[in-house]
Amino acid sequence: MHIAFQFFSVGSNFWLSKWSEDKDLIKNGSGNNVKEHMYLCIYGVLGLGQAVSVFVSSIVLYLGTLNGANILHNVLLFNTIRGSSNLFFDITPAGRIMNTFSKDVDALDSVLPENMKSLLTTSLSVLATLFVISFNTPIFIICAIPLGIIYYIVQRLYIASSRQLKRLQSMSRAPIYSHFSESLAGTSSIRAYGLEDKFICENEQKVYENQRCHYPNIISNRWLGVRLEMIGNLVIFFAAILAVRQEKPNASLVGLSITYALQITQHLNWLVRMMCDLETNIVSVERIKEYGDLPQEASWEDPKMTPSPDWPENGSIEFNNCWVRYRPNLKPVLKGLSISIKGGEKIGVVGRTGEGKSSFALTLFRIVELEDGKIIVDDIDIATLGLYDLRSRLTIIPQDPVLFSGTLRMNLDPYNKYTDKEIWKAVENAHMKCFIKSLDSDLYYKLQEGGKNFSVGQRQLICLARALLRRSKVLILDEATASVDLKTDDLIQKTIKTKFQNCTIIKIAHRLNTIMDSNRILVLEGGSVVDFDTPSALLSNKNSIFYNMARHSGLVK
CATH class of the missing domain: 3.40.50.300 (P-loop containing nucleotide triphosphate hydrolases)
Structure with missing residues (x-):
């Protein structure tokens, strides 16, 4: 349905371009009502197709991700409660469990659906942009190949670094939860021994460690932004130069090509961020899956061996x-x-x-x-x-x-x-x-x-x-x-x-x-x-x- 949306979107722009270039309408003004109605009806159908495809794709995606989040949460809850208690709860800090049930579940419920939708939309928008430019100026494909290689290198460098930075940031968040919950539980003892300042300093130190992981993430975003702007501007430059260098340029198609090219910087930037966000937030699924693979207690009921209702009768x-x-x-x-x-x-x-x-x-x-x-x-x-x-x-x-x-x-x-x-x-x-x-x-x-x-x-x-x-x-x-x-x-x-x-x-x-x-x-x-x-x-x-x-x-x- 996302592909259908791009088809209708690009088709409506091409149709608008054809409409604006129709010589009969230019010559006779608005006198040809039949032709105007034909253009208008087809344009309306293409617009309706965009609306229907976006609606259906969003509903299907959200229902699917809601169902997936529900299943994963139930797996997490069941396997954590039924986990081998002495092997898991004794060695796992409470803050880490709280982090999984709060931040990771929130990523499933709220973040991942939007990431997936944005990734699908922006990736197909980039492909649509490249298609429109290449359709109008086929020679642009020669310039697009090296730009694509540069873009791929920048993207992999950024995503690899950002994913690890996000993981460090997530890991440094769990000690904050753990320390805060322990401080609340031991408030009376902390006051009795006059250790308020010590615990406040410890809390600030853990928040500081978390911010140390957050700050490089912002820096990496700026690093990415500069390089994507450069690639986007090169795309606009080559699209414009090659369009006007054609022997008989079509003004409406050249305008359409340049319009799409002007949007590519935003699309490229958003595409990389969504790919990165998807990879980093999918770590939440990875962590939940780890909890889903915890060693479990024995089965709750064994149909092969069911004792009598009065067992044990003697208590030996x-x-x-x-x-x-x-x-x-x-x-x-x-x-x-x-x-x-x-x-x-x-x-x-x-x-x-x-x-x-x-x-x-x-x-x-x-x-x-x-x-x-x-x-x-x-x-x-x-x-x-x-x-x-x-x-x-x-x-x-x-x-x-x-x-x-x-x-x-x-x-x-x-x-x-x-x-x-x-x-x-x-x-x-x-x-x-x-x-x-x-x-x-x-x-x-x-x-x-x-x-x-x-x-x-x-x-x-x-x-x-x-x-x-x-x-x-x-x-x-x-x-x-x-x-x-x-x-x-x-x-x-x-x-x-x-x-x-x-x-x-x-x-x-x-x-x-x-x-x-x-x-x-x-x-x-x-x-x-x-x-x-x-x-x-x-x-x-x-x-x-x-x-x-x-x-x-x-x-x-």
Whole structure:
């Protein structure tokens, strides 16, 4: 359709030229109405053809780019969320992810469609200009060849440099986002230590680095402008000289040729800029494609292996020689872990910081995949299950409570599975009923981002209520009471004892008094099992690591 537009555009100019040269109309004035109407109708048809072709080409292009941007954004979002978390989020700065979801997606939505349209229009306009000049003065082709070679060299030099400058500019923008978001998150600490000036200077330095990449880009634009003006002026010069040097020049066609030649400087300039912009902005697609190729988690559902609706029925868990490492180049965090947990047992997991306690819990949910070994839950190897089938049957109360913007009810029951009566019962068992009743809209109270209008302890209790609603056979408590006071901690422990009496409970804790009522205690050191026995047996062995931990905590003398 863009080619059709140029055809109609050039055709209308040629037709206008023919109209102005018609000897009958010049001789008789406007007396020949039939011929005038013929010229006018054909000129009108050519103009209508331009309008229709531009309209159709624009609509098709915008619909196509909109569809493409939508697909690429969905790929970016899905693959980033489903990406292998420990391999991607741990090593990718938040600013880089924000830059991709903002600047690169904006390039897809707003910049690339215009670039593509302008590139098509200007490239065909240049070809149309060269065609018109060459049609009127064929000898111009001899001059156009060396000018085309010079133009090509200038264009490749500029585009190669500009593309790298744009990439540097884009890369230097991500640290600004990252530093700014980190500064906002740590505002209270920055003020407390009086480091406002230091962080302002760091921010200015990162902006300065970004401008250092931006300034050469402007200089390269001026470099290009001078050379394109020179090539454009040479085209005008040769077109004019060769046109008037013809033996019998046609005044209207010479005028048409010169008119087109006068426009070529603008077209050439715009063509190079659009080619450069397209190449530099297509880097956004390249980056989004990189995110689309991220290593992914296992499939969400596996039709070959779907557990029964009641799985796990007993809650027995068996670790067989489990080895885990977060990335291939890091040391293993679990080393040949082999333990067996009976259904309904209460297991306490202790160990110093960095000994593999949280990693032990993460392997159950396959947040981190095993490098070697197996985990069997109720006679099913969890590696054979889809992630949804596995994670929806287990419950964890994490160390850092996670809440989302929205109503309190949505945070407790995101899939709307339970009645208000069941939710109130869970809230009561989590010792939050009185507090929620005091809120303006009780269950429909609006939470701020991350639940910041609740204290950390209250957020932890909401996570407990969420766990009570799910009633899973396997419950993992990862430092679940670390952010609550001792009185609330005692209430939570009593709730867990009574409401999860028949469940398998794995408690990961620093405070030893919270796990002393466990059936058995697992002590980890360096990712390996050093003690795994009843509390009384471990305390009776004064050489055990657990005994030393209990003595330092004041539980034994």
